[in-house]
Amino acid sequence: MLAHTIEKQSAERVARRGTRDNPPARSGVMAKLMLGVPIKFGAGAEIYGEGEPVEYVYEVVQGTVRTIKVLSDGRRKIGGFYFAGDIFGLEEGRDHTLSAEAITDSSVRVIKRRALIKMAGYDRELAQQLLAVTSREIARVHNHALMLIETAQERVSSFLLEMAERISVGDLIVLPMSRQDIADYLGVTIETVSRTFTILENTAAIALPNSRAVVLRDRAALRQ
Amino acid sequence: MLAHTIEKQSAERVARRGTRDNPPARSGVMAKLMLGVPIKFGAGAEIYGEGEPVEYVYEVVQGTVRTIKVLSDGRRKIGGFYFAGDIFGLEEGRDHTLSAEAITDSSVRVIKRRALIKMAGYDRELAQQLLAVTSREIARVHNHALMLIETAQERVSSFLLEMAERISVGDLIVLPMSRQDIADYLGVTIETVSRTFTILENTAAIALPNSRAVVLRDRAALRQ
């Protein structure tokens, strides 16, 4: 099933379509507290849609999720990538300003936002964790915003360093997302991403065993 | 006193240099709860510096504040502008990743972060307000990130629309920040900002009575 062919459907409907999961090994804030129901989403499935009311908070148990916004002229922007243990759906206001989709087959914990906030009212530790998670999200988005002020090559390098911190195994990064996803996250075209990868490979900063794998050869060069 | 001639000094030192304020008329979250001590900062003064420990949370009572980051090569990025009633300094981690400066002469309420979080543990309403403020900050930064993926003209238009929402009086926006500040916020050069303003003026979308004032003539055109 391909992302671009998925028709929009409400989070409720998708949630219903999802299947219950066994308790996962991964531990995030919600998992630790045994909160939320684990639900599976196939690659490309929409978890919630832009403009829908904010009802739930989500935690990735397994897989990768992206938040996206489609502009009126068809351009697509990716707000962020979320991996196992990450919380997403933390938005203010009544409605979501972005939609969320599973990039790969994913398992996601879902909990009612109201319930979580209510619980936080009684549980001081939970409240502080919630604040910490939210602050971390601010830092992440801030960082994202700052990297968009850089040149294409710097953006790609920053992206690789971010992925290195979040999902690398040693010097190997296996990218779950397509070039188009990377491009939309960095605010450049896929051609620019591709060209930049090639340049970084030619300057020995990275190696590209295949299009989804990146080996970091010279992190200092990526940091400039 | 000019911004660029101010030498860096710690938040503590600046805070000590600041003078106590009379209780202000403006009301934000902290003011409502009569939290924090109002302190004055002169135009260009540093409120806290990048790399300093996160100890306080701030609320603008009067004036305008910018958060900035200076890169190793001297480029400067502005994370956000904060006007009366806005909260800033909400960052995660031990140290600030950005510094904050008063753009104009400003008065700022300061409260110990720890104290605020501790209080939020006892006061459910405060906890929820804190969460709401934090979520709003995420939305603002998200919006900033999204606007950085656009063309220069779209960025400038988005900037004007953002200022229109936040500080306009009718169709008039009096910008407290310089072209350089705007440029650093939008990730373009001052020349591009200037040229774009001229284009918008020539297409009758705005009028420029002087360099710090913008009159919105055609909001629809700015939205495209």
Next chain:
DNA sequence: CGAAACATTGACAACTTTCAATTGCCGTGG
């Protein structure tokens, strides 16, 4: 194996930056 989607590469156009010069604004001092 072959079709479809994804990724890379090339050539050219468009946009933005860079460098340079000019204009406008405002405070200070004659």
Next chain:
DNA sequence: CCACGGCAATTGAAAGTTGTCAATGTTTCG
């Protein structure tokens, strides 16, 4: 009060970067 100096803003021309369009190569999966 006006002239001057200094800084911010605007404008112009040339260079550089990124986007667009197009062709080719690669991977995936029925």
